[in-house]
Amino acid sequence: MKFIVLKLLALFMIFSFTSVSANTIHSTETLSTHQEETYKSQPLSEMIGGFLNSTGIAAFMHPDPNELSANGSKMSDFHKSWGRIIMILVTFFLFWLAIKKGFEPLLLLPIAFGGLLANIPVAGIAGDHGFLGVIYDMGLSNEMFPIIIFMGVGAMTDFGPLLSNPKTALLGGAAQFGIFGTLVGAVALSQAGFVDFTLQQASAISIIGGADGPTSIFIATKLAPELLGAIAVASYSYMAMVPIIQPPIMKALTTEAERKIKMTTLRHVSRLEKLVFPIMVLTLAILVLPESTPLIGAFMFGNFLKESGVVERLNDTLQNSLINTVTIFLGLGVGSKLASDQFLVPDTMFIMALGIIAFSVGTASGVIMAKIMNMFPGHKVNPLIGSAGVSAVPMAARVSNKVGMEYDRTNMLLMHAMGPNVAGVIGSAVAAGVLISLFQ
Amino acid sequence: METNLVMEGFKFMALGMGTVFMFLIVLIFMMNLMSIIIHRFFPEPMLKEEVLASSVPQDNKKVIAAITAAISHHRQG
CATH class of the missing domain: 1.20.5 (Single alpha-helices involved in coiled-coils or other helix-helix interfaces)
Structure with missing residues (x-):
């Protein structure tokens, strides 16, 4: 096609403007000779020297003093050389965790690889014009990706277990103590002069205790975008480490008899109940806390599509292709914030420490809440499902099930634990709404 | 002034947890109410x-x- 057009054009030119066409041909010829003239022949040694200066080794050893970080600020020499090497080793460690240990590989692998790419000198992949930077601007800085993930999670969530045993929602509420407990902790730390967190930053850090990746990213980009990398990595790596962090706390707070409590089988939930539920939660959120409706709205949209049963194609897209696509972008975008100058700072250490405190407090308060509920008459609750109140769907529920099975092989807690688990998602979205309404 | 910020933190905690629990408790009531209504008027x-x-x-x-x-x-x- 192109050729035909070109030929027609050439014919047209030859027949009508012979002189002009001769002129243009002439000018292109002069242009090419001109280009040849500007290229000066160099001695081989100089070429090799120039090439060696552009290698990664040279960039690590003798960083370019004028090189700026991804967000355009100055970087120290440490962050350009050893800092990058350390961060690359950190990403290798994350690979190991994801592949060998199976810690949330779906998220940890894209995040870690994004981190690896973001720490490459010279190429500037995480910069404004690098592809990681473009991905970040595309959906992270405007909170788009976490919202889409929330839709997908909504489409994957089954509220049946919660509907058949509504009181377990309290466990999902109690686990949010992790968030607000950590908020107090972060404020106390900056009061004591260790770090200088503003209230916005403190609340963005504390949301790690909600154990909900998308919510953490949503809040962090809204309240403290400068801490996004550390918060997202802390959030996802602790979510991945739920099977390690939670069991000791659960075992420490319960007696053997309590761990063996068998719960009554769940009643059947009708389709209509499941269909009304998302609208009911959203209505409540609209009335009580409109700030939480972006998260809850997206979540309930996904769930409503699923429960409606008439848009199987959309439901399937949300659950599979869309959430997978967005997960890749979200992971890489978060990984771009693992650049050494943003991650290797003292704040990160405190965020990591506060994050694990948030997780532990959330787990513990869920378990304690279950024990309190057992003091009241009614069906007994196995306190092990309390820990599932931290969102981390469905990991936390699986952990409850696994610990329960350790003590009684016939005690299947998985479905019972899904109740507090999904209530935890709603709870942390509400908590996020409270934080936004307080601090924005 | 020193203790003030931490006290503020506790206030936020009370407010936040209050909201979360209130939300969930109302939700529990509504869930129960809904299941009663649905079972009575729209039997499966x-x-x-x-x-x-x-x-x-x-x-x-x-x-x-x-x-x-x-x-x-x-x-x-």
Whole structure:
């Protein structure tokens, strides 16, 4: 096609403007000779020297003093050389965790690889014009990706277990103590002069205790975008480490008899109940806390599509292709914030420490809440499902099930634990709404 | 001034946890109410499924009976 057009054009030119066409041909010829003239022949040694200066080794050893970080600020020499090497080793460690240990590989692998790419000198992949930077601007800085993930999670969530045993929602509420407990902790730390967190930053850090990746990213980009990398990595790596962090706390707070409590089988939930539920939660959120409706709205949209049963194609897209696509972008975008100058700072250490405190407090308060509920008459609750109140769907529920099975092989807690688990998602979205309404 | 910020933190905690719990408690009430209403006024089409489920094995039995009868007839014949 192109050729035909070109030929027609050439014919047209030859027949009508012979002189002009001769002129243009002439000018292109002069242009090419001109280009040849500007290229000066160099001695081989100089070429090799120039090439060696552009290698990664040279960039690590003798960083370019004028090189700026991804967000355009100055970087120290440490962050350009050893800092990058350390961060690359950190990403290798994350690979190991994801592949060998199976810690949330779906998220940890894209995040870690994004981190690896973001720490490459010279190429500037995480910069404004690098592809990681473009991905970040595309959906992270405007909170788009976490919202889409929330839709997908909504489409994957089954509220049946919660509907058949509504009181377990309290466990999902109690686990949010992790968030607000950590908020107090972060404020106390900056009061004591260790770090200088503003209230916005403190609340963005504390949301790690909600154990909900998308919510953490949503809040962090809204309240403290400068801490996004550390918060997202802390959030996802602790979510991945739920099977390690939670069991000791659960075992420490319960007696053997309590761990063996068998719960009554769940009643059947009708389709209509499941269909009304998302609208009911959203209505409540609209009335009580409109700030939480972006998260809850997206979540309930996904769930409503699923429960409606008439848009199987959309439901399937949300659950599979869309959430997978967005997960890749979200992971890489978060990984771009693992650049050494943003991650290797003292704040990160405190965020990591506060994050694990948030997780532990959330787990513990869920378990304690279950024990309190057992003091009241009614069906007994196995306190092990309390820990599932931290969102981390469905990991936390699986952990409850696994610990329960350790003590009684016939005690299947998985479905019972899904109740507090999904209530935890709603709870942390509400908590996020409270934080936004307080601090924005 | 020193203790003030931490006290503020505790205030946020009270407010936040209060909201979360209030939200969930209202939700629990609404869930219970909803299940009562739905069970009273919109009793499940579950029954139909049961009818369907029970009718299928009956048909099977009839078919099996017919086949066995045919086989025995064939053998006799």
